[in-house]
Amino acid sequence: RAASPCPWLHRARSGRSAPPPAWASPAAHAPRPPPPLPPPAGPLRYRRRTAGGARPVEPPPPPPPPRGAEREPPPAVDFGDPREAFRSKSSAELLRGLVVLGLCAVGPLVEHNRELLRVCQRVLGQALFERLMKMTFYGQFVAGEDQEAIKPLIRRNQAFGVGAVLDYSVEEDLSAEEAERKELDSCTSAAEKETGGAEQREKQYRAHRGFGDRRGGVISARTYFYADEAKCDQHMETFLRCIDASGGSSENGFSAIKLTALGRPQFLLQFSEVLVKWRRFFHQMAAEQGQAGRAALEMKLEAEKLQEALANLGIATKAESQHWFTGENLGMSGTVDLLDWNSLIDSRTKLSKLLLVPNMQTGQLEPLLSRFTEEEDLQMKRMLQRMDVLAKRATEKGVRLMVDAEQSYFQPAISRLTLEMQRRFNRDRAIIFNTYQCYLKEAYDNVTVDVELSRREGWHFGTKLVRGAYMEQERERAAQIGYEDPINPTYEKTNEMYHRCLDYILEEIKHSWKANVMVASHNEDTVKFTLRRMMELGIHPSEKKVYFGQLLGMCDQITFPLGQAGFPVYKYVPYGPVNEVLPYLSRRAQENRGFMQRANRERDLLWREVKRRLLTGSLFSPNH
Numbered sequence: 001r002a003a004s005p006c007p008w009l010h011r012a013r014s015g016r017s018a019p020p021p022a023w024a025s026p027a028a029h030a031p032r033p034p035p036p037l038p039p040p041a042g043p044l045r046y047r048r049r050t051a052g053g054a055r056p057v058e059p060p061p062p063p064p065p066p067r068g069a070e071r072e073p074p075p076a077v078d079f080g081d082p083r084e085a086f087r088s089k090s091s092a093e094l095l096r097g098l099v100v101l102g103l104c105a106v107g108p109l110v111e112h113n114r115e116l117l118r119v120c121q122r123v124l125g126q127a128l129f130e131r132l133m134k135m136t137f138y139g140q141f142v143a144g145e146d147q148e149a150i151k152p153l154i155r156r157n158q159a160f161g162v163g164a165v166l167d168y169s170v171e172e173d174l175s176a177e178e179a180e181r182k183e184l185d186s187c188t189s190a191a192e193k194e195t196g197g198a199e200q201r202e203k204q205y206r207a208h209r210g211f212g213d214r215r216g217g218v219i220s221a222r223t224y225f226y227a228d229e230a231k232c233d234q235h236m237e238t239f240l241r242c243i244d245a246s247g248g249s250s251e252n253g254f255s256a257i258k259l260t261a262l263g264r265p266q267f268l269l270q271f272s273e274v275l276v277k278w279r280r281f282f283h284q285m286a287a288e289q290g291q292a293g294r295a296a297l298e299m300k301l302e303a304e305k306l307q308e309a310l311a312n313l314g315i316a317t318k319a320e321s322q323h324w325f326t327g328e329n330l331g332m333s334g335t336v337d338l339l340d341w342n343s344l345i346d347s348r349t350k351l352s353k354l355l356l357v358p359n360m361q362t363g364q365l366e367p368l369l370s371r372f373t374e375e376e377d378l379q380m381k382r383m384l385q386r387m388d389v390l391a392k393r394a395t396e397k398g399v400r401l402m403v404d405a406e407q408s409y410f411q412p413a414i415s416r417l418t419l420e421m422q423r424r425f426n427r428d429r430a431i432i433f434n435t436y437q438c439y440l441k442e443a444y445d446n447v448t449v450d451v452e453l454s455r456r457e458g459w460h461f462g463t464k465l466v467r468g469a470y471m472e473q474e475r476e477r478a479a480q481i482g483y484e485d486p487i488n489p490t491y492e493k494t495n496e497m498y499h500r501c502l503d504y505i506l507e508e509i510k511h512s513w514k515a516n517v518m519v520a521s522h523n524e525d526t527v528k529f530t531l532r533r534m535m536e537l538g539i540h541p542s543e544k545k546v547y548f549g550q551l552l553g554m555c556d557q558i559t560f561p562l563g564q565a566g567f568p569v570y571k572y573v574p575y576g577p578v579n580e581v582l583p584y585l586s587r588r589a590q591e592n593r594g595f596m597q598r599a600n601r602e603r604d605l606l607w608r609e610v611k612r613r614l615l616t617g618s619l620f621s622p623n624h
């Protein structure tokens with residue numbers, strides 16, 4: 001067996017000393033991003049570290065162009081005007097929308113949709129079934145069968161100011177038993193299977209049979225199960241085709257990927273546990289130094305005391321830890337903050353001792369990562385290579401790559417690996433976008449810590465902000481297995497968290513042109529909140545720093561008025577053959593049923609527009 005080397009942990013901390021990658025040269029890729037606006041003047045806020053260790057203050061940036069001074073103010077956007085909302089739609093599409101949303105409101109139909117679809121398929125035969133689907137659900141929520149077929153819809157949306165995030169939506173239709181078997185097998189290492197070592201892992205970061213089928217209670221997101229390395233390669237090829245199609249079909253396109261499609265989830269589980277334990281240890285140290293309850297970035301450990309604690313716990317002698325907390329790992333004030341502490345994971349985990357973390361309750365040192373077999377070690381490296389291939393292709397094609405957020409037991413690792421990609425690929429512009437789920441109690445800490453890292457290291461922060469798709473499953477898993485629920489206690493708390501995180505990023509955009517955010521939400525209040533704050537902060541839509549995102553076939557009354565008013569707005573555009581996107585369609589039906597109030601509003605607007613066209617005699621006219 002080979003000891004787990006964890007190559008992603010060993011990468012140079014900021015990579016600043018490494019030569020710029022080939023794609024960073026101006027001639028290396030097209031289209032080139034527009035030259036960045038000079039950063040705004042004002043009080044110096046950010047420190048940047050150097051290899052020498054001190055944190056010199058950045059030189060003052062050149063003065064900015066006066067924000068919004070010579071530009072038209074952004075137009076007001078009306079989300080209640082059916083004519084604006086459906087200007088791009090033919091009358092047949094409006095009627096289809098009414099029928100589909102109407103069917104989604106019928107409880108028994110939605111509950112038994114999978115069985116009903118199967119019966120329809122058998123009774124009608126494949127050809128007729130496909131036609132029926134294209135006239136209804138498939139036509140409403142899916143753009144077409146392949147990259148060619150979706151082009152007309154993408155062009156039409158573009159003409160109305162709406163971009164595309166391509167999302168190949170084919171899903172395996174596994175049985176629950178198959179999903180459970182695959183999950184248990186791929187989330188446990190060979191060593192753990194032999195020795196039962198998985199029991200030593202924290203409950204949250206172990207696979208559990210009852211929750212092996214990760215699709216349970218999830219309607220907004222697709223789920224991948226690990227089969228083998230060849231399957232992961234296939235997923236990578238699919239993502240590559242998506243990136244190519246995004247590059248070919250629109251300027252400034254986006255493509256979405258999921259990391260659970262690219263490798264064995266076991267690594268994501270184990271790495272998540274490592275990251276969480278390191279962070280928890282930092283918080284415990286902070287509590288011992290009387291700083292419990294502070295926001296993550298406000299906690300500053302006194303290096304002297306920390307070294308004493310590390311020595312007492314047997315992690316490192318004072319002499320050993322002396323040089324950890326000098327230079328780039330120590331703030332000027334002699335304190336260690338969470339970012340300093342995290343950087344130790346990069347630079348120190350090659351010391352086998354630091355693969356151990358102290359359990360404050362038992363006073364024991366416990367292993368963070370079990371040993372991997374050579375095959376597992378290779379599988380882990382291949383996952384990282386696949387991510388690398390995708391990021392390079394996205395850079396070449398000028399396509400932004402959004403890494404979706406997934407379950408809380410994978411998410412620390414997903415987010416950290418994405419951050420590593422951002423450090424490498426976001427030097428000139430934001431190519432890689434991370435996703436933050438605001439239903440998580442720790443969302444604000446996660447956002448602020450990562451923004452601060454991007455400031456210190458000088459790369460472009462890119463994020464998609466969502467509320468989160470896995471709430472029911474997360475809650476049930478936490479309750480049944482017995483760990484703290486990671487989700488905010490109420491919907492209102494999630495909303496508060498969303499707006500707080502968003503506000504922090506908008507402030508960051510105001511002060512530094514390097515941050516970017518996609519407000520991925522169907523919530524009208526959140527979109528209005530964003531517009532108001534953009535106006536107050538003087539962030540103009542033409543700067544293309546704040547994007548909006550909704551799913552195809554949902555909430556057009558939000559997407560199209562935004563696009564027509566000149567705000568950068570995108571639809572997640574699913575595509576794939578009819579038979580293979582049925583699980584996706586089934587989830588769309590459930591989501592529309594779940595958010596009845598919103599679906600009712602959409603139906604009301606559709607109905608008003610149909611009536612208006614009828615009364616003005618423009619129902620069959622192309623110029624409605």
Ligand SMILES: Cc1cc2nc3c(=O)[nH]c(=O)nc-3n(C[C@H](O)[C@H](O)[C@H](O)COP(=O)(O)OP(=O)(O)OC[C@H]3O[C@@H](n4cnc5c(N)ncnc54)[C@H](O)[C@@H]3O)c2cc1C
Pocket residue numbers: 220221403404405406435437439466467468469470471487488489490491492494520521522523549550551572595
């Ligand atoms: C373009 C796009 C991309 C997306 N990408 C991802 C992704 O990568 N990862 C991901 O997880 N999701 C993703 N989602 C789904 C998203 O997280 C939400 O599930 C979905 O959009 C509904 O949230 P909302 O803001 O649109 O609407 P709302 O109806 O305002 O919010 C519903 C959401 O609020 C939260 N919530 C509801 N009730 C409670 C409660 N009692 N307590 C606490 N919280 C509650 C839940 O997150 C729920 O999904 C994406 C959505 C879009 C539109």
